[in-house]
Amino acid sequence: MIQQQFESSRKKWSSILIIAILLTIATFIINVSLGSVSIPLDLVLKHFIGLTIDNESWALILSNFRLPKALTAILVGSALGISGLQMQTLFRNALAGPYILGISSGAGLGVAIAIFLGFYVGGFLELSGIGRSWLLVCAAGVGSFLILIVISLAAIRLKDSVTLLIIGLMFGAATGAIVSILQFFSQAENIQAYVIWSFGSLGSLSWSELIVFIPIILIGLLASLLLSKHLNALLLGENYASSLGLNLKRTRILIILNTSILAGTVTAFCGPIAFFGVALPHVARMLFNTTNHLLLSPLVIFMGAFLMLVFDTIAQLPGFEATLPINAVTALFGAPFVIFILLKKKNLNYSYQS
Amino acid sequence: MNMTKSALLLLLSLWLLACEKKKPSENVDSNAINNHSASKFKISDNQLTVLEPWPGATSPKTYNFKSSPKKVIVTSTTHLPYLEMLGVGDQLVGFPGTSYISSEYFRERVATGEIKDIGNDGNLNIELIIGLQPDLVIAFDMGNESTTLDKIEESGIPVLYNADFLETSALGRAEWIRFFGALFNKQNKADSIFNNIAKSYDSLKTLAKSVSERPTVFSGVVYGDIWFLPGGENSAAAFYKDAGAAYIWESDSTSGWLEVSFESVFDKANDADYWVGISTFNTKEELISQDTRYGEFDAFQQDKIFTYSKRINPTGGYDYFETGYARPDLILADFISIFHPEILPDYDTYYYQKVE
Numbered sequence: 001m002i003q004q005q006f007e008s009s010r011k012k013w014s015s016i017l018i019i020a021i022l023l024t025i026a027t028f029i030i031n032v033s034l035g036s037v038s039i040p041l042d043l044v045l046k047h048f049i050g051l052t053i054d055n056e057s058w059a060l061i062l063s064n065f066r067l068p069k070a071l072t073a074i075l076v077g078s079a080l081g082i083s084g085l086q087m088q089t090l091f092r093n094a095l096a097g098p099y100i101l102g103i104s105s106g107a108g109l110g111v112a113i114a115i116f117l118g119f120y121v122g123g124f125l126e127l128s129g130i131g132r133s134w135l136l137v138c139a140a141g142v143g144s145f146l147i148l149i150v151i152s153l154a155a156i157r158l159k160d161s162v163t164l165l166i167i168g169l170m171f172g173a174a175t176g177a178i179v180s181i182l183q184f185f186s187q188a189e190n191i192q193a194y195v196i197w198s199f200g201s202l203g204s205l206s207w208s209e210l211i212v213f214i215p216i217i218l219i220g221l222l223a224s225l226l227l228s229k230h231l232n233a234l235l236l237g238e239n240y241a242s243s244l245g246l247n248l249k250r251t252r253i254l255i256i257l258n259t260s261i262l263a264g265t266v267t268a269f270c271g272p273i274a275f276f277g278v279a280l281p282h283v284a285r286m287l288f289n290t291t292n293h294l295l296l297s298p299l300v301i302f303m304g305a306f307l308m309l310v311f312d313t314i315a316q317l318p319g320f321e322a323t324l325p326i327n328a329v330t331a332l333f334g335a336p337f338v339i340f341i342l343l344k345k346k347n348l349n350y351s352y353q354s
Numbered sequence: 355m356n357m358t359k360s361a362l363l364l365l366l367s368l369w370l371l372a373c374e375k376k377k378p379s380e381n382v383d384s385n386a387i388n389n390h391s392a393s394k395f396k397i398s399d400n401q402l403t404v405l406e407p408w409p410g411a412t413s414p415k416t417y418n419f420k421s422s423p424k425k426v427i428v429t430s431t432t433h434l435p436y437l438e439m440l441g442v443g444d445q446l447v448g449f450p451g452t453s454y455i456s457s458e459y460f461r462e463r464v465a466t467g468e469i470k471d472i473g474n475d476g477n478l479n480i481e482l483i484i485g486l487q488p489d490l491v492i493a494f495d496m497g498n499e500s501t502t503l504d505k506i507e508e509s510g511i512p513v514l515y516n517a518d519f520l521e522t523s524a525l526g527r528a529e530w531i532r533f534f535g536a537l538f539n540k541q542n543k544a545d546s547i548f549n550n551i552a553k554s555y556d557s558l559k560t561l562a563k564s565v566s567e568r569p570t571v572f573s574g575v576v577y578g579d580i581w582f583l584p585g586g587e588n589s590a591a592a593f594y595k596d597a598g599a600a601y602i603w604e605s606d607s608t609s610g611w612l613e614v615s616f617e618s619v620f621d622k623a624n625d626a627d628y629w630v631g632i633s634t635f636n637t638k639e640e641l642i643s644q645d646t647r648y649g650e651f652d653a654f655q656q657d658k659i660f661t662y663s664k665r666i667n668p669t670g671g672y673d674y675f676e677t678g679y680a681r682p683d684l685i686l687a688d689f690i691s692i693f694h695p696e697i698l699p700d701y702d703t704y705y706y707q708k709v710e
Contacts, residue, residue, distance in 0.1 A: 061620060064650065134643075202579070206645055323615045
């Protein structure tokens with residue numbers, strides 16, 4: 001009987017996964033064909049199957065603006081979704097997300113230092129030949145990496161995941177304070193630059209950055225799939241997991257590393273994209289009533305890609321010259337969704353009860 | 355009963371007060387000196403009226419002066435050129451964020467300690483200001499700094515709101531030198547400086563009117579996902595027009611700034627002839643290292659990018675943002691020599707230079 005149930009749930013899972021993949025492909029096409037500049041759909045399709053289209057600037061817009069942005073949206077959505085899932089399981093907390101350990105605060109601090117002290121650093125960077133677009137990426141990367149090291153050290157020392165969570169929150173508070181002090185002593189234009197960074201942006205990556213961004217995220221996603229089995233064991237409770245022969249400390253550090261690399265890279269390149277990573281795992285669990293990460297992980301990856309493409313399409317305000325910041329859109333459309341789930345499920349602890 | 359009575363009395367006295375306040379300004383109107391293009395201030399005998407002291411202000415602010423101030427504080431680098439041009443720079447005793455000053459004259463006075471730093475911009479340090487004992491603080495309020503300024507006023511130091519940034523025309527903004535002139539008893543000097551600027555602006559404009567072809571132009575860079583562009587009614591757009599160029603967003607009716615997506619700007623401006631004003635970028639290499647897509651613009655490939663980086667001070671400040679507003683004639687001349695070098699063959703640009 002158990003076998004039968006497993007079979008039927010597997011079928012349901014494959015059909016949902018296939019739907020998610022198809023939806024992702026469809027929204028991908030919609031996403032690249034909509035934007036401030038209206039380009040007829042047949043020309044968009046023509047361009048992407050390799051035919052040349054007459055309007056040269058449209059061809060450039062499609063391959064240099066819309067394609068990179070859509071690819072970024074896909075990767076950002078999957079990366080944030082999967083790291084949120086991992087953090088929720090690791091901390092057995094429905095409110096955990098990719099940034100719970102202070103990754104985005106660390107990145108934010110790095111960026112704040114780079115922007116507010118930018119003038120002093122700028123000269124050095126020009127000498128070393130690092131381009132401007134890499135300045136913020138490197139600053140955010142270094143910031144989140146430092147936080148990651150401290151958290152990992154704490155993870156080695158501590159037995160308890162909740163303590164780790166609190167340490168992460170403390171880091172967030174402390175770095176936030178330093179950022180506000182820096183802001184206080186900064187010029188208006190620098191504060192504006194920082195605020196714009198904190199809005200998040202999917203469209204500012206060009207191919208030269210994507211060459212680095214794509215492989216890192218793909219490796220992170222692959223590692224996440226491989227970690228699924230460990231996550232399942234963790235879900236049974238830490239004591240139970242270690243009795244199953246799982247090296248708890250090593251698993252915890254691997255998960256933290258994986259999440260930090262995914263969330264840290266996303267934050268470094270696109271700014272902190274809030275909310276998404278917290279909400280998405282709940283949506284996936286609700287759609288497919290399972291806590292099995294072997295099934296959940298691929299689902300979260302594709303649903304993340306699909307939803308981020310949808311949000312980005314909304315943010316583009318097709319037909320208008322202006323755009324909305326992606327962060328506003330994810331929270332604006334994501335929050336009602338989560339409220340809906342909460343009202344429907346009444347209780348989210350289901351996923352963590354062993 | 356008693357309550358209503360006193361409330362009525364209060365209302366009545368307020369109304370009387372309001373009436374009394376109105377009267378003198380009506381009288382003054384008759385002998386007010388007319389402005390050329392500025393619309394936010396009014397000069398009359400011993401009285402300066404700022405009509406819209408901050409964005410969205412509903413009532414004007416009036417400042418009565420008996421004698422010209424000996425020790426002043428100004429709060430924006432854009433106020434500095436007026437003092438220097440009028441020859442009253444030695445009366446400046448404090449400035450917030452002295453490292454942003456471009457003017458050599460004022461930098462020297464900062465170095466010798468005659469001008470004290472009174473806090474970072476936006477965060478005026480009240481104790482330092484009071485300690486300097488100025489006769490007057492000339493400030494600006496974008497709409498949220500008023501609490502600090504109110505405190506300065508409470509301490510007995512008069513605060514004068516400079517609203518030059520609310521002027522919609524470049525000449526209107528430059529005319530604020532007359533506001534400073536009235537304050538420092540240098541009316542004639544201020545009038546003649548402004549009249550010369552206005553005259554040279556107008557004659558340059560007439561020169562550029564005769565051009566047969568108007569090259570297309572756009573400006574700015576992208577921040578995050580948003581490209582900020584001056585609206586069609588913005589004073590920046592007026593410069594392009596007066597210099598004989600066709601601004602791509604000319605037909606737009608916004609007087610502020612447009613927030614446009616990168617692909618939209620690329621669609622409209624990728625074949626534009628000129629690209630002017632690229633924020634804090636100083637070289638083509640810097641542009642391309644920020645975003646390789648900048649390289650796809652025709653103006654980039656044909657070396658037709660110009661920016662206001664010719665005069666940068668040792669700490670990285672752009673003189674353009676300090677003295678530019680006071681000298682619209684120089685900006686216009688720069689633009690004309692960029693768009694139509696044949697009109698001003700011997701002219702050497704003041705603020706702008708080609709981006710290499």
